[in-house]
Amino acid sequence: MLTYIAKRLLLMVPTLLGVLLLTFVIVQFVPGGPVEQYLAESRAGLGGEGAALTYRGNEGVDEERLQAIKALYGFDKPAHERFFQMLGQFARFDLGRSFMHNKDVWTLIKEKLPVSASLGLWTFFISYLVAVPLGVAKAVRAGSRFDFVTTLLVLVGYAVPGFVLGVILLVIFGGQLEWFPLRGLTSPGWEEMSWGQRIIDYLWHLTLPVISMVAGSFAVTALLTKNAVLEEIRKQYVLTAYAKGLGQGQVLWGHVFRNALIPIVTGFPAAFIGAFFAGSLLIETLFTLDGLGLLGYESIIRRDYPVVLGTLYLFTLIGLLTKLVSDLCYVWVDPRVRFD
Structure with a gap:
């Protein structure tokens, strides 16, 4: 097992480097980088909205100021130097500093993580607590009307995009009936509420x-x-087991269920860890929730490269480690599996 784990850890290095290199190269060819956006915004701030519409390159900006702006963003060095400098920072788990927010990427992740984790964890636990017993019930009643109806409902829910369902719920229960709030994760004055009121308000917004x-x-x-x-x-x-006189409940939950859970349990670590970091852009935007999904989208649009590359590095590393843990769970759940 130790040899297998060592090999997997060593293979993570070229995989991580390949992901970062590919993304870094693509970033270099994307027009409208942070320097250009800074110049455009500066010109818009000086000349008003019309100036932003007539902006053409670095016209009107002297070379000395242009070089100072490039040095501010670290673009005064060749691309290969910036890449290796970035790798050195990532090796120390220094994810850099955001151009747009003027904050450390770590700080931004910590600020946005509670929102995405709230959505992800509740979705994860509710999905597993409902879907696993439902799957067992469908297997026991395979071919029955219950199996047919639940399969139809599940597939309809799978086919309808989440943001479309969110719009429907928001219009009906948030707009017309006004049963639920339209935006945010908490109400104004949440800090002044009692603990019981805070929990109810939090769940009310999260529903x-x-x-x-x-x-x-x-x-x-x-x-x-x-x-x-x-x-x-x-x-x-x-x-x-039936021939030995065991009842259906003993056979189902004592023998069948334990073996049937192998493919479910082995995917559990990846799903659990992913619940913390898998921000949903459309859901967060629809319900005005400032999470990791919205942060990633804004970083790409604004060419905030430290946030794009820093979060990519962190999430890729977490994903690779989680995949290793998932593979190790096979041996933990089913001792018949051998690494060789």
Whole structure:
């Protein structure tokens, strides 16, 4: 096992470098970098809105000021020097400083993480707590009306995009009926509320966004659980357990369920860790939630390269480590698996 883990850790290095190099090269060819945007915004600030519309390159900016602006953003060095400098910073887990927000990337991630983690964790737990029992029930009642109706509902929920469902919920329950708030994660004056009021207010704001994200996440887990349980039910050891006089509940939950959960459990670490960092741009924008999804989108639009590359490095590293943990779970769940 130690040899396998060492090999996987060593393979992460070229994978991580390849991802960063490819993204860095693409970034160099994208027009309208931070220097150009700074010049355009400066000209707009001096000349008004009309000046921004008539902006052409660095016209009217002397060379000395242009070089000073490039040095401010670190673009006074060749691309290969900037790349290796970035790798040195990342090796020290220094993700750089945002051009747009003038803050450390770590600070921005910490500020936006609670919003995305709230959406992701609630979606993750509700999906698993509902989808796994639903999948078992569908397998036990395979071919019945219950199986047909629940499959239809699950697939409809999977087919409807989350942001479309969010718009519908927002219009009906937030706009017309006014049962839920339209924006934000908490109400004004939240800090002055009691703990009970804070929890109720937080859940009240979170209901519609979580429903929008959960609706499409049932299908894969529920149908995977159903198929895994059906496959186990047909095996010989189940007939042997029934022949020994065990009841259906003992066979189902004591034998079948444990073996059927192998594909579910092995994907659990990746899904759990991903719940913290997988910000949803459309849901966050729709419900005015300032999370990681919105941060990533704004960073790309504004060419905030430290945020783009810093978050990419962090999330890729977390993803590779989580994938390793998921593979190790195979051995933990099923001792028959060997690394060789």
